[in-house]
Amino acid sequence: MIQQDIKHFQMVDTPLEDIPKIHKTLRETFTSHKTLPIPYRQHLLLQLARMLQENHKAFSSAIHADLGKPPFEVYIGEINPMIDRAIISARRVPEWARERSYEGHADLPEPQKAWKPKVVPTPKGAVLVISPWNYPLILSIQATIGAIAAGCTVCLKLSEVTSNYAGCLQQLLPKYLDQDVIRVVCGGVPEVTKVLELKWDHIFYTGNGTIARIIAAAAAKHLTPLTLELGGKSPVIVDPKCDLELAAKRTLWGKVTNCGQICVSPDYVLISPSALPRYIDGLKKAYEEMYPADQGAALGSDSYAHIINLQHFNRIKGLLEKTKGKVLMGGRMDEERLKIEPTVILVKEGDVLLESETFGPILTIVELEEEGFIRKACDWVSERDHPLVLYLFSTDEQIQDEVRRHTTTGGLVFNDTFMQLDVKVLPFGGVGESGYGRQILENTFECFSYERSTVDIPAAAEEKIILRYPPYTDHSFKVECEPGLNVKIPESTPEGGLQV
Structure with a gap:
């Protein structure tokens, strides 16, 4: 079933009148208990893996058509991890459940x-997954894996911006998975608005904070629980004593991947004056190695994605026109191919590039004073919205501990960028403005299930609980209540805590 030609996969908007019917079908399927048996969940998960494996060329071609994303990035960052995690989930779901x-x-x-x-892990019900355009496959399939593993039915609202991928999944998914269990909804604002009018048992949204507030308000009308996977301005702190050339190379790699269009892309760098020249030299060297000038540099490279569309191209172009910073590297554009080369800009506090997530190939540099640099960098991060991840380049364990203690971020990565996403056994998610809830494997399963507590009080317990019944007496109070008041509270101190 390997497909290579994506002409057959054109996205079709879901008729608005069909959306309540989809909701009704998914809810009826869940209440029928069809999705509860573990073997059935395992089969669905493995069917997802088969769909991706047997149609990998179609998915890769579709994502390349949408984003210009190099196949290497599609396979290593989307297709392969989802095949792997679907299989792992199928193997582990008996343990999780x-x-x-x-x-x-x-x-x-x-x-x-x-x-x-x-405690019995119990599926929440009919759930809604709303996925974005920047990593369309992994950000739609990863949540779906967790929902299926948990025993839920799924409505998957795909982004209309990546229409080739949406059309591909819209047509392939029914060939592998039961449409009474999982349904795809395609379209723009009218379709997602209609979906959000309905009562779901959980909503999993990946995207930006502005849309997240709209979704949270819609969910609040039904008291629907949410997982919000957002983003923010993920900072890089560079210890002057680190390997600056390696730090620059790894930072640049994190920035150029998918042309900077990912929530964990390094957004800005905090650096001391003494380290800046060597760090910039390292960025330039790494750029030349990744995108040699004699091969067209980034603008002419097949190993560099493009901006998703003209609207976002003009947004990034506008930022570059408004900034008062100094361009240290890059800055060239090709509007016809929607490409902007990796651009490094030195700015001062208050610059437009520091206002919101750039979500593109702009790496902003901020110099902080040499004396007390690490603490000043921590203060800078702490005074702003909590980011999804903080990157620190330092092998000094004392500095690592200082940054850990004096900042609040969704994740903390030492000496690289981006690679935390490859550590599938760790929870991933934000805090505050960068979102809430955790995902990947068991953590995604836990998003879509809840711990149902059960007890079975036997008749033989009656003699132990007989005094709970009215009329209450001095005797019943003495037996049932006084012991709780007379319990000895351990000694403690501010320095030593509980004294054993």
Whole structure:
């Protein structure tokens, strides 16, 4: 079933009148308990993997048509991880969904052990996944994997901006997965507005804070829980004593991947005056190695994606026109091919490039004073919205600890950029303005399930709980209430905490 020609995969907007019907079907399927059996969930997950494996060329071609993304980036950053994580989820879901007994818990009173206390991971129901355009495959499929593993039914609203990918998935998914369990909705504002009018049991949104507020307001009308995977201005702090050439190369790689159109792209660099010249030299050297001038540099390279569309091209172009900073590298553009080469700009506080996430190939540099540089960098980060990730280039464990203690970010990465996404066993997500909730493998499963507590109080417990019934007496108070007031509270100090 390998497809290479994407002409057959044209996105078709979902009729507005069909959206409530889709919602009804997904809810009816969930209430039928069709998705509860673990073997069925495993089969659906493996069908997702088969769809990606058997049609990888079609998906790669579609994403290249939308973003100009090099196939290498599509496979290493989207297709391959999703095949892998679908298979892992199929193998691990019996463990994730297994009920957990608390009969042996250290804090459980002896009489309550007979009550069989346990927790059962339970699917939330019919859920909505709203995915963005910048990494269209992984950001639609990853949440879907978790929802299926949890036993939910899924409405997947794809971005109309990446219409080739949307059309590809819209037509291929029904060939592999039950349409009573997962449905794709395509279209723009009218379609997503209609979807948000309906009551879902969980909404998983990836995108920007402005749209997240609209989605959160719509969810609030139904008290629907949310996972928000947002972004923000992810900073880079450069310790003057680090390997500056390597730090520059790894920062630039994080910036040029997908032309900077990713939520964890390094947005700006905080650096000391003594380190700046060598760091800039490192950026220039790395740029020449990645995009040799005699091969057309970045604008002529097949290893460099383009800006998604003219609207975003003009947005980034406008930032470059408005900045009062000094261009240290790059700045050239090719509007016809929607390409802007990696551009490094030295700015001062208050510059337009520091106002919001650039979401493009602009790397902003900010110089901070040499004395007390690390603490000043931490203060700079802490005084702004909490970013999705902070990158620190330093092998000094004391500096690493200082940055850890004095900043608040979704993630913290030492001595590289971007690679935290490859560590699939760790939770990924933001804090504050960069979002809330966690994902990847078991963490995504937990987004779409909840821990249902159960106890079974036997008739034999009656003699232990008989005093709970009215009329209340001095005797019942003395037996049931006084012991809780007379418990000895351990000694403690501000320095040592609990004194054992």
